Each structure stands twice: as C-alpha cells, then as structure tokens.
Amino acid sequence: MTTVQAPHVPGGRVEPGRVVVEATGLTAGYAGTPAVHGVDLRVRSGEVLALLGANGAGKTTTLLSLAGELAPISGSVAVLGDARRRRLHQRARAGLGFLTEERCVFMQLTGWQNLRIGRGSAEKALAHFPELEPHLSKKVGLLSGGQQQMLALGRILAAEPKVLLADELSLGLAPLVVERLLSAVRRAADDGVAVVLVEQHVRQALAIADHVHVMRRGRIVLSGPASELRDDAERIAATYLSESTEP
Numbered sequence: 027m028t029t030v031q032a033p034h035v036p037g038g039r040v041e042p043g044r045v046v047v048e049a050t051g052l053t054a055g056y057a058g059t060p061a062v063h064g065v066d067l068r069v070r071s072g073e074v075l076a077l078l079g080a081n082g083a084g085k086t087t088t089l090l091s092l093a094g095e096l097a098p099i100s101g102s103v104a105v106l107g108d109a110r111r112r113r114l115h116q117r118a119r120a121g122l123g124f125l126t127e128e129r130c131v132f133m134q135l136t137g138w139q140n141l142r143i144g145r146g147s148a149e150k151a152l153a154h155f156p157e158l159e160p161h162l163s164k165k166v167g168l169l170s171g172g173q174q175q176m177l178a179l180g181r182i183l184a185a186e187p188k189v190l191l192a193d194e195l196s197l198g199l200a201p202l203v204v205e206r207l208l209s210a211v212r213r214a215a216d217d218g219v220a221v222v223l224v225e226q227h228v229r230q231a232l233a234i235a236d237h238v239h240v241m242r243r244g245r246i247v248l249s250g251p252a253s254e255l256r257d258d259a260e261r262i263a264a265t266y267l268s269e270s271t272e273p
C-alpha cells in the first residue's frame with residue numbers, strides 16, 4: 027500500500043508540489059460489482075486534474091472513492107498522507123472539500139444562513155465570489171443555478187481545503203457562469219489546493235487543468251498534460267463524450 031507524504035508548511039498549507047491525492051490500482055463499485063477498474067492517479071498540491079468521460083464512465087465512482095464514501099474493492103487511495111480508510115467527514119476535517127453532483131446548498135435557507143453553516147467565514151466565501159453579496163438575503167431556492175453553485179463552491183473554498191473534489195460543478199449552467207466557476211477553481215489551485223475536477227465541458231476543463239485523464243467504461247483510456255491535449259478538445263469530446271459508455 028502506498029503512503030503519500032504530505033508535509034505541511036507553516037500556516038497549515040501543504041508544501042507546493044507534493045502528492046496529496048493518490049489512487050493506486052483502484053477498483054471500486056457497488057455491491058461488490060466493479061464500476062472502475064485499476065485506476066491510477068496522482069494529484070499534487072497546486073494542480074488541477076480533470077477527469078473527463080461520458081455518463082457512466084466511472085468518474086463519480088472514482089471521486090466517491092477518493093472522498094472515502096466508497097471502499098475500494100482492491101487497490102488503495104491515499105488523501106493528505108492518510109492511506110487508511112477514512113469517511114468523508116474525517117477527511118473533511120483534515121482538509122478535503124467535496125462538491126458533489128447534487129448542488130451542496132440548503133434551498134430553504136438564505137444565502138447568509140448557508141454561509142454561516144459552512145466551516146469557513148462568509149467573508150472568505152465572498153472573497154471568492156463578491157458578486158453574490160447583493161443576493162445573500164434571499165432564500166437560496168430563489169437564486170439562479172449559477173449563483174447556487176457559486177455559493178456552494180464559495181462555502182467549500184472558505185474552509186480553505188487542501189484538496190478539492192468537484193463533481194460536474196458546471197452541469198446545466200451557462201458558458202459564462204461555467205468559466206467563472208472554473209476560474210475560481212484554478213485560482214484555488216494556484217493558491218495550493220490539489221483539485222480533481224470531473225467535467226463534461228471538455229474545452230473549458232482543458233483550459234484550466236494541468237493534467238487530464240479520460241475515462242471510458244471504468245478505465246482510464248487517455249492521459250496527458252492539458253497543454254498537449256487542448257488542441258484535441260473537439261476530438262476528445264467526439265470520441266469519448268458524445269454517447270454513453272455504460273457497458
């Protein structure tokens with residue numbers, strides 16, 4: 027089993043460039059049936075890894091395993107230097123932020139109330155998304171989808187995570203909003219956060235990612251530096267994301 031070292035620098039940040047998320051030979055799934063097979067990935071502090079693939083390719087299953095919500099069937103996962111099986115709340119305390127596919131906000135509460143529930147301060151969340159401030163007195167259910175997602179991401183970033191797992195944060199949102207959200211993700215990485223970003227927007231994901239893994243039928247079938255794959259965005263989308271790859 028691999029144990030990832032994640033030395034800390036003064037101020038609680040992880041030393042830049044250290045591997046803080048690692049999956050080795052990860053096979054995981056549901057009721058003992060694998061949905062992902064032999065996945066290897068590593069993410070360093072300050073890096074964005076984009077996980078691309080069609081519906082059913084295994085991206086969410088991979089993220090759930092990294093978050094500690096799914097136990098590996100075989101292989102191992104190490105997050106922030108801890109290769110033991112840890113549940114999400116334990117990993118969250120250690121510095122993991124997880125933005126799930128479901129929008130992570132309380133619709134019946136106001137924006138301010140949502141921010142008060144988070145681990146970080148409202149001020150820190152607003153530093154990431156100042157445009158939210160005029161809307162925070164409203165119930166979140168009345169905000170636009172983009173504003174809800176900014177609130178969800180802002181809450182997570184306010185807690186100053188060391189690792190961010192983001193599952194389809196741009197689902198159903200307009201291109202300008204997607205760019206806004208992804209630029210906040212990039213800035214968080216530039217501040218030292220290690221990010222695993224599950225996306226269906228290939229071009230926009232490639233624009234902010236450092237590395238890319240494309241998944242198909244539970245396996246990584248294409249990997250590389252985003253800088254080398256940017257010109258191939260159309261082909262990647264057409265080849266790997268145009269139709270469901272569920273078995």
Ligand SMILES: Nc1ncnc2c1ncn2[C@@H]1O[C@H](COP(=O)(O)OP(=O)(O)OP(=O)(O)O)[C@@H](O)[C@H]1O
Binds near residue numbers: 061080
């Ligand atoms: N709770 C579950 N129980 C059983 N099978 C599941 C469950 N969740 C996902 N699967 C199956 O596991 C496989 C991988 O699904 P996964 O959600 O990881 O894919 P994905 O790439 O994230 O796609 P999507 O974009 O649709 O979320 C699919 O065949 C899916 O049907």
